[in-house]
Amino acid sequence: MTDSNAAQMIIERKHATRTMLIGIYSGLVALFICLIGMVETFGERDIIGGIISMGHTMLIIIAIGSGAIAVKTLREDMSTPGATINKTSFVVEIFVGVTAGLIVGATLSLFVFATELVDMRSVLINVSPGLLEMLTLQKPASQVMVTMTVLGSLLGGIGAAIFNIAPRIRLPLVLGLTSIVSLGMLRDMLKIVLTREGWPSVLLNFLVKNQGLSIAGGTTIFATTVALVIIWPHLPVIYDKTVRIIIAYVPKVLQFSVGIIFAITLTMRVFWFIAISDKDLPILPACQTADNSPDVGLDKCISIVSNDISTTTDLLGTNLATLVSTIITVSEMLIGTFILLCVIFAIWNIRQRVNTTNIKSTLEDPNNALLIIAKRNISAFFGVSLLVSLPILLGVFPSEVLLNVGLYMLMGFGLNIVVGMAGLLDLGYVAFFAVGAYSTALLTSPRASIELGMSFWAALPIVVLITGATGLLVGAPVLRMRGDYLAIVTLGFGEIARFLFLSDWFKPWLGGAQGIILIPPVSIGNIQLIGPHKLYYLIITGCLIALFISARLRESRVGRAWMAMSEDEQVAETMGINTVYYKLLAFGLGAMIASLSGAVFAAKLGTIFPHSFNVLVSITALSLLIVGGIGSLPGIIVGALVLVGLPELLREFTEYRLLIYGAVLIFMMLSRPEGLIPRVRQTRKLDDQELNQDAWLHDETEANNGPSVTVT
Amino acid sequence: MQTDEHPILELRNIDTHYGPIQVLREVNISIRSGDITCLLGGNASGKSTTLRTILGMVTPSRGSIHFRGNHIEGISTTELVQLGVSMVPENRRIFGRMTVLENLEMGAFLRKDSNEIDKDMERVLDLFPRLRERLKQLGGTMSGGEQQMLAMARALMSRPSLLLMDEPSMGLSPLFVQQVFSIIQEINEQGTTIFMVEQNANMALSIANYGYVLQTGEIVLSDTADNLRDNKMMRQAYLGET
Secondary structure: OOHHHHHHHHHOHHHHHHHHHHHHHHHHHHHHHHHOOHHHHHHOOEEEOOOEEHHHHHHHHHHHHHHHHHHHHHHHHHHOOOOOOOOOOHHHHHHHHHHHHHHHHHHHHHHHHHHHHOOOOOOOOOOOHHHHHHHHOOOOHHHHHHHHHHHHHHHHHHHHHHHHOOHHHHHHHHHHHHHHHHHHHOHHHHHHHHOOOOOOHHHHHHHEEOOEEOHHHHHHHHHHHHHHHHHHHHHHHHHHHHHHHHHHHOOHHHHHHHHHHHHHHHHHHHHHHHHOOOOOOOOOHHHHHHOOOOOOOHHHHHHHHHHHHHHHHHHHHHHHHHHHHHHHHHHHHHHHHHHHHHHHHHHHHHHHHOOOHHHHHHHHOOOOHHHHHHHHHHHHHHHHHHHHHHHHHHOHHHHHHHHHHHHHHHHHHHHHHHHHHOOOOOOOOHHHHHHHHHHHHHHHOOOOOOOOOOOHHHHHHHHHHHHHHHHHHHHHHHOOOOHHHHHHHHHHHHHHHHHHHHOOOOHHHHOHHHOEOOOOOEEEOOEEEOOHHHHHHHHHHHHHHHHHHHHHHHOOHHHHHHHHHHHOHHHHHHOOOOHHHHHHHHHHHHHHHHHHHHHHHHHHHOOEOHHHHOHHHHHHHHHHHHHHOOOOHHHHHHHHHHHHHHHHHOHHHHHHHHHHHHHHHHHHHHHOOOOOOOOHHHHOOOOHHHHHHOHHHHHHHHHHOOOOOOOO | OOOOOOEEEEEEEEEEEEOOEEEEEEEEEEEEOOOEEEEEOOOOOOHHHHHHHHHOOOOOOEEEEEEOOEEOOOOOHHHHHHHOEEEEOOOOOOOOOOEHHHHHHHHOOOOOOHHHHHHHHHHHHHHOHHHHHOOOOEHHHOOHHHHHHHHHHHHHOOOOOEEEEEOOOOOOOHHHHHHHHHHHHHHHHOOOEEEEEEOOHHHHHHHOOEEEEEEOOEEEEEEEHHHHHHOHHHHHHOOOOO
16 A cells, blocks of 8 residues: 555544544543552562563553554454445554554653643642652653653554564464563562472572562563463363373273372372461461450460460371371372383383274274263363362462452352342342351350350351341342342342441340451361361362352253243243242352351451441452353352452552452453353354254245235 | 133133223133134233233232133232143243243243153144254244244143233234244144234134124123124224225
């Protein structure tokens, strides 16, 4: 395309205006995050130590993004039918990107210039010297203005250029950069995980440099990601081939023994982890309550801590500890030997029997049942191993994050029954979580008013029943409501629950604002599950049970009835579905699952207050369903990890948590309303065969267009 | 068509109110077992309300409803389905997010006899061969006519003795209307009593045995279908004759 052509295209007003608007909006967003102090706060964290901070990264992303969005809009405009010009050239696209980026840069430089003239600090408190230092890189504003504008346009141009690279190169490039940024953000986490005992500190020193990643570390991460992205599509094939070879050439006995010994090792490791290792001292509930109640002093707290350690050591004794570690060592050696044996066997067998047809058919038949079973077993095995060993690998603080994710995930599974399956929008779900936590506290705490002091396990069935009954109680009056009305009423119920727990009326039993303290930790036998890395196993069990129940329910008669009910209540009734019964069932079951989460929550903290059960809990539980994809079970897992896990990892930015949260939700609703991992059912499109079935319809309507019959 | 003299369903002096507004006035309808009975009437004449009253979605303020001689006013829709009444709702209202097969299974929700359900499934799929091709397709992705067929098939899956149909011809192309009505006739010949609410009086009377005409909540005419077709008032008001 010639230059005059290009110019003509740019002059075309629509595109020009749109590009400028995108630039202005992006500039305003950049300005906004500067003014609310986000850039400065994030500037304290480096992505690459000493070179680029997170605050800078954010601005860079905005500039690149403006260029990319501008080009994307341009292309969309071009592809709409009736567009005067329907092809853009590389030059034009770069030009558009540069323009958008230029406006972003200009906006920021204007801002810097303005701060020179006027002292904005009296009004905008976040326009601090620190922020300006970050923006200007400690140079006088007059010099920087030009640099910033040029830099902005450059970045915009890069954004536009990204669109013009072949996807084969673009994907690894973008993902590589993303992984650098995300690992840089999670630097603290990386530090915590890598400084744990058992990990070589070389890795830590290599990757992390005081404020961020080291240059070498960043490069390595980038290279690793790129390599992974390139290998990724081939992985299934490699996996498939490996499994085929194992099935065909390694004797069954060997396969089994490796599996069994591996399982033993894993169990022993977990046993060892839960029972013996107390090196990283867990956060004890007694210590947390120390601030809140006068009668548990610090001295007492310390004595509880030391007591606890002595009990666990007493309990298992040094002999048992030695025994367990011996078993682990021996079985790990055995595994090594067996795997070696397997390899030898495989090689030997391949040489011996490569020509027999039997083996060949095993190797090549795509629908081999043995293969499918083997694959399923192997993935299940590794899945379980990973789940089980996560806290061992990660340590206490990351386990705390996982525990919180687990609590919300469990609630998500419960809420999914109510909202996702039965279609009843419940905004007061926190009430059931609270009832679960409070009834656990009431039944187990020796200091609670009724002084029952039951064990966690004895209390759990009662808790579940009580909360289930509460579910029915809440469900009964709202049976006739649907949609928005139901949402508002349940929202009210959630708040009512909190106020009841706060009220003076229930104070003698529930402790009012002070809540209930000294809830004993969960114990299995004589082992106490104290600390998130141990409670993790409890919550993961709960999640797996909830997942199993949900999966079974969905495919059952009950699940069908719920589905019919959520689609069309009246018609469901004419199918003979007793909607009252099924609605109550949904409320009851949902409440029961939430109560499990509440019970673990109470046992985890050791103290509960009404303030922990605010409306935000309900909103988060619902949001994770929405982000994951309503009704989708894997979606709940991903949703919980994204919405609960990520913010926990970025704790120091708590101030902006809700802002980011809202932005994510809006973005999700605009770009992917069906959720991250939507339910297959909801996204299923007609396949070719089904479309072809409809072909006759078009023919017929066309044929019928002539002699149209009017029917009165 | 084996018609016997016993009414399978009878409405006696039914009054129905929505709040203060009276919708049905002294409606008397008697549906003989084995017949196709149709209820004709224009918009807002109370046709759908009559069906809703029968189904127990609205409680009549006066009068009684008898199903095989037993009082059924005030019982729930679910119980009525158990007694053997099934409904093809207005505008199809199939479950759009379920496959055709799942929709049909929903129809047999209350039944436990899986062998018989399988037999009925075959029977229904023989009646609607087009559905057989699409068992795995989502209901919502089908055309209006196919959805109507699915709604009828679904209603049949509960093996009803009385099938209620709310405007089966609504929103369908003329070709489909003919097809739908001939299938209704076939269903009736296989032994299901049909009570049909229709605006398309021409089509309805062509297959019905008996008809009622509802006007602003009152039955103004009731006669055999043949007589109704010849009725002068009927011809002017509903059959488009001037």
